[in-house]
Amino acid sequence: MSRDESQSHGPRHVAIIMDGNGRWATMRGRPRLFGHHAGARRVREIVEACPAAGVDYLTIFAFSTENWRRTQVEVAGLMSLFRRYIMKEMQAFVKENVRVRFIGDRPRLDAKLRGLMDEAEAITGHCTGTNLTIALNYGGRDEVARAVKRLAQDVAAGKLRSDDVTEETLPRYLDTRVLPDPDLVIRTSGEARISNFLLWQSAYAEYEFVDTLWPDFTPEEFARLCGAYGRRDRRYGAVKA
Incomplete structure (x- = not known):
């Protein structure tokens, strides 16, 4: 589908910064991990809503390269949640x-989690419905730096000319x-920043910053925001005659 054709339709690819789990839990007098578990359950509902909204690709920001700065308890709890989530949802996704x-940058993740990620990709590789991409230990600047390093290696090896x-x-x-x-790109919880997410890829994306905390999204x-996208005038730098 061309850019001009897509203007009258909903988004084919939606990316979501799922923010607000910790605040959602704190407001209820519960530990932050309680909110992360609630947020994980919400993911399934949004994935299931994609076909009706005309969304073929959904990318969610699960854990950033900066999230390692959180407490050891929260990071360990999140890693455990990711392992359990993948094990629980794999067959459902199929x-x-x-x-x-x-x-994301996988080497820093533990071996069991990396193995589950590989397995999930392998057993769903034949699926032709919604494409769910999970950004895990991901940062936009880190991704670009890793990409440039690989590109430079190809130039040095003669596989690519610098002029190309x-x-x-x-x-x-x-x-x-x-x-x-x-x-x-949708960000929940009322924050109006992109937090190092898909920096290169989102150069021409539309943004929606909503006040809803992720577990309440x-x-x-989701369908309303996708519908609103279809009514936007996307010119990509051009001016209509």
Whole structure:
């Protein structure tokens, strides 16, 4: 689908910064991890809402390269949650025809989690429905730095000429090289910043910053935002005659 054709339709690729789990739990007098578990349950509902909204690709920001700065208790709890989530949801994703991918810098993650990530990608590799990409130990600047390093190695090895490096070349080295760029980026919880998420890919994305905390973000609100995207006038730097 061309850019002009997509203007009258909803977003094909939606990326979500799932913010507000900790605050949601604190407001209820519960530990932050309680909110993260509630947020994980919400993911399933939004994935299930994608087909009706016309969304083929959903990318969610699960854990950033900066999140290691949180307390050891919270980080350990999140890693445990990720392992349990993948084990619990793998067969459901296959049944629902959801293809799962992960982006981010994997080596820092523990071996068991990396193994589960590999397994989830393998057993859903044949699925042709919603494409769910989970950003885990991901940072936009880190991704670009890793991509540039690989590109430089190819130039040094003679696989690529430096004169051939263009803005179309770099995306082939990004974690998202098999994905289309996001059309719509949503951030929940009332914060109005992109927090180092898909920096290169979101150059022409539309943004929605909503006050809803992630565990309260409903499929209905998701559908409303996707519908609003279809009414936006996207000119990509051009001026209509």
